[in-house]
Amino acid sequence: MATTAEPTAQQFPTLIHLAALTHLEGQIRAARTIQELQFLSVNETRRLIPYDQAFLLSPSGPATDVYRVLNASSVAVVDRDASMIVWLEQAVQALRRAGNTGEQPMVVTEELLPDSLRNGWREFVKGHVFWCPLQHPDETVLGAWWFERDFAWQENDVAIVHRLAGSFAYAWKALSKKEQGWSRKIKKPTWWILPVAALGMLCLPIRISAVAPVKVMAKDPVVVSAPMDGVIADVLVPPNQVVQQDTSLFRYEDTNLRNQYRIAEKQLAVAKAEHRQAVQAGFGDPRRKADAPLGEVEADLRQTELDYAKEMLDQIEVKASKPGLLLYSNKSDWVGRPVTVGERIMEVADPKQIELRIDLPVADAIVLKEGADAIVFLNAFPLESFAATVVHTSYHAEVLPGDILAYRVTARLTQPDPRVRIGWQGTAKVYGEQGPLAYLLLRRPLTAIRQWVGW
16 A cells, blocks of 8 residues: 655754745735835745844835835834934945945845944844845846844855745836836826816916006105296206206296286386375375375285286296106107196106006906005016015006006015116016916906896
8 A cells, every 4th residue: 555655853844934935925926016015025034034124125216326225124114214224225325336235145244334334233233134136037126135133144044035035026026017007097097087177177276367567656756746827948957867956947938927027016116106205295285195005005016916926937947846856758848838837747756766557457357455466577677577566456447548448556566676767667467366267267258248148
């Protein structure tokens, strides 16, 4: 009869290792993700190879010496700021740069490290270290193991680790291709994803904005208006010039005023003479004594007319009431032009005190509040933008040149810039409240439809 040979006592350890190897390779094939496979590589490998601590490292990019710790045995999450992890990555990088770690398993000793890292070896490493790369059959190195234990590494341990490294590397490469395949499938959306994505984009909240022309204006200028009716004979200062206080700005035609002053002088002299004559005659003729008070009143009247003529004559030259920049259109526009009292002719402004006037068309009007943000693009600086803040918005729209109905919006620069000059123009973008993207895109079409439909 045939008999079955039973394993001897010497064969039991070998059978146990074989069963553990078979079980571990089954777990490798059953891993569904790279993370699960990496966790197995530093924890379940202990079933075959005894060790105290294991680390899995992987290069951060192709053809690089920088290795990062991905997993550690008995640890769920690696603390990248831990001193041990930082030292280990520096040590591996130093070994690879020195050529002390290749693509074959090897034992690492303290003597292979530079002097700057040996103190860390004595602090963190306990026992003997074994280095084993995870190399795919196509010679791609996906990562490496760093094992530590108290006793030396034997040849049979090296053989087993080398065998497991090939299995782990093969499974790692296969799972990488699988995940890349899924990512490619995800990038091919089905037909219903496109309208859903478009609808979601239309619902994105954004700040409603509008674009309008802007002009740099003087803030709180002193208005130089016509003090009386008359004809301007000459403008003494060209526009856009800095003037001092009491500087003569323009002069009236004074022919009539000087003649009126001279006539008033003569009439006053006549009135005084008649008054004196009436006083002297009153001494001899009591009836003439009553004419003296009338002569005195007549003289006072002529004196008042003379004072008025003198006051008007003194206003022939209009002077600046404060220093600043003189602003008006053009000298030729005013010379020989008749003006009425109170008519605005010039402005004297401080060039450092400016504000922005934004003409927001009614068709592009949005809800603006005090303190709303704005960005100004001046024609003089086409490559720069200036932040501004809205300080006032008119309640009623005005008709601007070109028959454009617009709201006047006043803004100020957030940071004053000495380069910005009064009179410059450009474009401003003002921001209102937040709203969906669909409102910004469909606001004008909806307004046109409502005007056409009538609701």
